[in-house]
Amino acid sequence: MRRPMVAGNWKMHGTRASVAELINGLAQQQISADVDVAVFPSTLHVLQVVSGLAGSDFAVGAQDCAIDPQQGALTGEVAASQLHDAHCSLVLVGHSERRSVLGETDQVVTRKFAAAQSSGLTPVLCVGETLAQREAGQTLEVVAAQLSAVIDVLGVEVFAQAVIAYEPVWAIGTGLTASPEQAQDVHAAIRAQLAAKSPELAGQVRILYGGSVKAASAAELFGMPDIDGGLVGGASLNADEFGAICRAAGS
Numbered sequence: 001m002r003r004p005m006v007a008g009n010w011k012m013h014g015t016r017a018s019v020a021e022l023i024n025g026l027a028q029q030q031i032s033a034d035v036d037v038a039v040f041p042s043t044l045h046v047l048q049v050v051s052g053l054a055g056s057d058f059a060v061g062a063q064d065c066a067i068d069p070q071q072g073a074l075t076g077e078v079a080a081s082q083l084h085d086a087h088c089s090l091v092l093v094g095h096s097e098r099r100s101v102l103g104e105t106d107q108v109v110t111r112k113f114a115a116a117q118s119s120g121l122t123p124v125l126c127v128g129e130t131l132a133q134r135e136a137g138q139t140l141e142v143v144a145a146q147l148s149a150v151i152d153v154l155g156v157e158v159f160a161q162a163v164i165a166y167e168p169v170w171a172i173g174t175g176l177t178a179s180p181e182q183a184q185d186v187h188a189a190i191r192a193q194l195a196a197k198s199p200e201l202a203g204q205v206r207i208l209y210g211g212s213v214k215a216a217s218a219a220e221l222f223g224m225p226d227i228d229g230g231l232v233g234g235a236s237l238n239a240d241e242f243g244a245i246c247r248a249a250g251s
């Protein structure tokens with residue numbers, strides 16, 4: 001049985017004061033012990049969140065890492081090994097905002113995935129189609145190609161220590177959520193793609209849904225057989241709303 005996971009992606013939000021407030025709100029949430037919960041603050045706030053949530057069941061992740069795992073001469077970047085040293089346990093790779101706004105290619109995403117794992121971090125690989133791609137009937141093809149880019153270079157076994165997040169780009173921050181059936185179709189296709197190489201591994205990998213997840217929509221989404229939790233953006237900035245989403249993932 002896969003343990004559900006809910007991850008909060010804070011994106012480029014927060015000040016020291018608002019982050020402190022959010023930490024306090026999170027610490028008050030009752031979350032069932034059978035759900036893994038992680039938050040992904042901006043890199044600037046990682047240390048504050050790690051110390052603020054110390055002793056809680058919240059894991060802390062980063063939103064990105066450098067293509068090289070070790071520290072070195074790469075201005076402006078943060079290495080996965082440095083994130084590990086700061087007590088991050090996870091890192092998002094290939095978020096659509098980085099793919100589209102910052103031009104991250106599948107090759108870059110794959111290097112970041114490898115850098116994360118070699119530093120002991122669990123990568124959360126984000127995949128998803130744009131609205132134009134969905135309307136052109138290319139959803140499964142696009143998502144399969146994003147997944148293949150990693151599998152072809154690193155092998156399918158790397159997914160034993162990774163999480164996948166399916167995030168349709170048209171649903172991110174737009175208030176439009178994929179219907180549970182639309183999401184389930186893509187999640188099932190992702191799992192089938194992994195199963196073609198390793199049925200056992202496919203059964204174990206957690207696949208999260210992301211894209212305007214709210215407390216009101218979470219339970220129905222998480223109730224689908226191949227949806228193992230959520231990657232939550234906007235709603236994760238409100239501790240009570242995020243807590244409610246986490247509770248929806250529990251039994």
Ligand code: PGA
Nearest residue numbers: 172173211212232233234
């Ligand atoms: P959203 O963001 O929940 O605000 O749509 C999700 C994400 O981008 O991870």
